[in-house]
Amino acid sequence: MHIVIGLIIAFVIVAIFARRKRGMRLCRWRADRTGDRGALRKYRCAACGAEAFTASDGPPQGCKSHLPKV
Template sequence: MHIVIGLIIAFVIVAIFARRNRATRNCRWRADHTGDRGALKKYRCAACGATGFSATGGPPRDCKSQLPKV
């Protein structure tokens, strides 16, 4: 019985983390330090070519290629 409860808890945790990264699943962000703007770090997606900036120290959390073109 303890094994079944443990498996259910593990499944729920994996499902939560899988949903959390859904927006960037297809993007592979690479740092591009030539375009940094002070505290903002520039990143370029190797998959779709989108560029984005982040001040969190890591790559952007969302995919920029799905945004409408202006």
């Protein structure tokens, strides 16, 4: 009986954390070095097609698909 209760609690905890980061896991950023502009690095999302520039190391944080296209 204790095992069943433990599994239910573990499932609920995993579901809460998975739902919390849901918006971020949809985007898969890929570097597009041909579009770099000086210190800005261009990234394109393989999932939604959004494009973003960042000056920091690594890809952008979060989905940018809701932003207007330029």
